[in-house]
Amino acid sequence: MRRIVFSVDNKKRKVTIFDTTLRDGEQTPGVSFTKVQKCAIAGELSSLGVHFIEAGFPASSESERDTVREIAHIGLNSKICGLSRSVQADVDACLDCDVDMVHVFIPTSEVQRMHTIRKSPEEVIEITGNIIRYVRDHIGLCMFSAMDATRTDPQFLIDVCKAADDAGATIINVPDTVGIYTPNRMHKLITGLLSHVQCPLDVHCHNDFGLAVANTVAAVNAGASQMQVTVNGMGERAGNADLAQSVMILESIEGISTGIKTEHLVPVSKLVSRYSGLSIPPIQPVVGDNAFSHESGIHSHGVIACSATFEPGIMTPEMVGHKRRLTLGKHVGRHAVRQMLEEVHIHPGDVELDQIVDKIKFISGKGKRITDADLYEIADSVTGTANGSRTIILEDFAVMTGNHVLPTASVRALVNGKKETYSSTGTGPVDAALNAILGMSPFRVQLKEFRVEAISGGSDAIGHVTIAVEDEGGSTFDASASGDDIVLASAEAMINALNLLYRIREQKKNP
Ligand code: KIV
């Protein structure tokens, strides 16, 4: 007989992670992954250590079946799950993909029963038992979801869960389908259900009121053995519980082990953001650009002395694959600026340092973001140390684009004093331009960030492009450029970033 272990000692507890980025996550309005992207994401999720990957809804289309089947055949460490309505044809579509687990669901709340499947409570109980028995006749793992559990009559929810348990469900999912629960209620619901069923419980929370992560953690604290999450909190409407946040709360605050290799969290988040086209807000917890960034003088000063002063301490940037950054802006302090300059062997005197800080505050006070390249230029102008060394000097630049033309860019530049030309194509003119410059570059770098802001309104607006690149050693360099032609400004920003990388390397070699 399957047994749930009630444990109050979190240190001994382990929770399994069920990732539904490729199913509920892909239901985010406007998002659609290609098969190649889905396979790549599945591979990264498996390396991250998630226990289950919900790869899709095979009955929805032939191409979805093809993708789920492909993921199931990669041979990943994670178990692969397919979603199925409570009908045999859907289950067969999952089985046809060779998944490890079938996830069957049925609406249980009155509003969903009446308006979607038009079934009575008795019919729902009968369908539940039959479909789970059908799945278990064919495959060892069956998850059952009582859809809209949190708006379901409490006694009826118990009855459905008991029917699922008796029929052989290996785990029962309790979805807060429209995100209307609060942590206290979730804790009570899970505690109550656990006293009626033998099989473990799983939780799936939506974020309509911003409580998905809190509700997920409450469910786990009440004894749920598994949580459903998505990368970057993607999902229907306001999304699902965010994987990185839920995992880090359990690991760092609650002391519950998830088995996740947390240092992969930021890279996975960035990959999914790129493939989904959903950018990560800088203030997103755990993975956002600002999660470990410090600008204000008091904070930066404290963090330079001891990082735990103004960071959680129980969660460090290294733990999640992030980097601590001191940023420049109108709140910047002398300590941070001195540290940033000393890292590249620029040593201003006290009066010079004051002048540099004043200039940074003045420029950023006008709303302009200050990059590393800007900082060194300011420091050079104050200390008179500009060495003028630029490894790449742009001479000629041309881009061809149109509705029936593959965007192509050609660049001619002096690279270390030698004339070089290079052409490349891209998905658009900016991509082509950056590819051409990177092709010509003596350094191997990866584009980490690309941002365009319009400085004024209208189609003749000045565009301000900010770029960050990362070298093979993991150091990042950011630079910017402005102009009324954003393709040219992008090319110049990339060249500025590469020149900055060169300069810092030279400065480190000859301090
Ligand atoms: O939100 C929901 O209820 C779902 C089910 C399919 C589990 O996504």
Ligand code: ZN
């Ligand atoms: Zn959902």
